Amino acid sequence: MVDTNRPGTAANNVAGGPQCATPADPGRSRRSFVAVLAGSLAVLGPVTAGLVTFFSPLFRRRQSLQVRVALLSQVPDDGLPRAFPVIADRRDAWNHYAAQKIGSVYLIRQPGEQLPVAFTAKCPHAGCALGYSETDQKFTCPCHTSRFNLDGSRTHGDQEVAPRDMDTLPVALRPLDIPGAPQGGRARPRLDRGAASHSEGGGAASHSELPLGGQGTAPVGRWNVRRQQGLSSVATPQVNEVLVTFVDFQTGRQEKIPST
């Protein structure tokens, strides 16, 4: 049953194994080098191909969309926050989803103000969704219990778990084109709180029409609220939509808002 004569058995190894190679073999080191190189390349080739595909998300750019979130009439100027979903088309790999909720914003309009302020409802700490507590008028995070005031500042400043105040988003108003309505089709001035780089969306109006001394072209630091004098004197179109440039902020650290 047991074949003792086949090659490779212990007896044969003594004669045919590597011990047989003489030290004076001239091409040995070159052959060894090529062996290691060829072998490594044979393995590294597929690894590289895999890694390139694996890293593909890094090569894709993030987009910030200007999204309609509400009618201005849905945000009364009472200084209290109202939550609105941010609904936009979304792509997930091979799927296209029409009209998906991609986030949530709180809009607050101060008395007499025309433009609301928009806070993204994502906690700057670990990205949990901030809730609003009516009883004490605070935004609260359900994860690590950070709390924020109505103006987005942290209740306990740097003692709060969250590393920074709530992130604000650029807000703009756009008159709604209603077929048959009095202002139908006519371009209306659009009011921007934020940088000029966020000028897409709607296309019916442009910054050159702003009667506000070009305030729309001046970038406002980190989109923080800035009282715009004379805003309320601008004629209000009958139906205004509130547009928000939605930025999916990284948590934890401040970063520049990518332009649309």
Place this chain on the structure above:
Amino acid sequence: MKKNLANLTEWLDDRTGCRQLLHEALYERVPGGARWRYVWGSTLVVAFLTQVITGIFLWMAYSPSTHTAWESVYYIQYEMTGGWLLRGIHHYMSSAMVVLLAIHFAQVVWDGAYRAPRELNFVLGLVLMLLVLGLSFTGYLLPWDQKGYWATNVGTELASQAPWAGGAIKKLAVGGPTYGHHTLTRFFALHAGLLPGALVAFLVVHVVLFRRHGITPKQPYRKPEATFWPDQVLQDSVAALGILVAVLGVTIYTGGAELTAPADPANNYDAARPEWYFLFLFQFLKWFPGELEVWGAFVVPGLLVGLLFCMPWIGRSRKGHLCNVLLLAGLLGGAALLTVQAIQADYLAGAADARFSESGLADTPENRAAFKASQNFLQARQAAQHQTQRVIALAQEQGIPPTGALTLVYADPYLQGPRLFQKNCGSCHNYFHPAQPDPHRAFLINPQPTAPNLFGVGTRAWIQGLLDPAQIVGADYFGYVGSPFGPQGPNSEMVDFICEDCFGGELADEDRARIVEAMQKIAIALSAEANLPSQADVDARDEHIIAEGRALLEGGLGELLESGSNCTDCHSFGAQQDIGSPVLDGYMSRQWLIDFIRTPAAERFYGDLNDRMPAFGPHQDERLNQLDDQSLELIVDWLRGDWGGKAVGASHR
């Protein structure tokens, strides 16, 4: 036969050398004989094997994509024979593994088994521990349920804060800027491919090195030296079986691993917490406010893990070893403390509907905030359980469409109605059973309503309340604060009609009884107009009462009343048209309610008398409306109890 077998063994050994291998595996020396304290390493191997076996069978039924992950796990859990048990073993064995790891690790440190020449094996053990934790983290997301989704989200968001490459790390882990298909495919590849593969590789080296250096025997020896087989194997096997029995026990006791509602990126789950053995990390972060976060998330944990890797070198001296033991005790104790703290913080309120005043806590703003946070957590958990039961009931009844279970969630009035109601109607209206409020619907109770309670709107009981002089003046109907329809309001005609014309003055018992009976018939007839699915049977049964009620509505009631007043003095109904509003034909039917919510001040409804109710959908163009058509229909269907499938925990009048 016996000879053949011997020959075969001989042949196999000749070709493979298996006899030698087996001998080395089984006849390892165990100085001092077999002991129970040596079982932990082996039990970990068996636990890992259990995970491989159950994991492969789960793999056969699992499908990683956002449309199929929850759905396939649901199918494993609720449809496949024994699926719940398989998943339960996999789930609870992962917890058991973490416990076993802690024991194994503590024992190695305690016994100083990391000392030369075993340093490298200790390092390998730590790598294995990190791999196991990685497996646990990646596995938590795979069911793609609310719990796993949001808890993992916290994890990857934290990863994005890592210095320098944080953003890139998160993107690579998630497979894009946000969670999606590729998050699942990547996590699954890690969980079922890369990590277990690495674990096997490291485990082989770990065991080989262990064999090379032999067991670290515990002095003094109690018994003469023995070999691994059979005594130690017996104890190892018994221990492994014991652990399996414990895991089985927990699985059966709990009914298997939890599967919460399908992951919904649009609706945050406020009770998202990591698996219990990661809770200490979660709690740890609370100690690092503001910009210190990086320290809590990376620097301190990183340093501690780094310190663990240095243990063999620290422990070369006696003092160093003592330091290691103290570090170990500090780590385990600290983790336990933080875990308890995290659990205490979440369950501080005790119950979702508990009151702060009854909690016995000192009335400080901090306590109030902590109590509120705990209550939010408990409410979110309760709501999520409620939703889960409903989704599963829907999936079992209707099957899941190819677009996934979320489609069921979004099209379900029972689940969406309360949310939409709270957002759009709840600031004025109330929604609760006056006698027995549903604890799941506590968020729909408005303590200062400025509009009627809409619980059971259109049902016989609701309409009977409207026609009852005691109830109509209450806050649930027209007696709310500031009501123009209340007894003192400018438009008190309906209240006056019920309280004065119908039941006012000195009424003989006999007359009162007759009017009450008539009102009941009217309520039944009017409620039949609503065409409620919950009343379909009784409406069909009470056909003749409905006919009588209709006759009373159309003018018959006046004959019973001294005042001679009638419903149709004010309202249009049946044969009596073009009289006034609200029109009672189709009262509280689906279309009536939809039209009403669209434009309450329409001629057909309240006209000029409309009390502050906004028009939620007056325009043809949906963009101009506060409520889109689908939301409006969902609210109406929910109010009317018009939902398919089983209502879970709903007390519907």
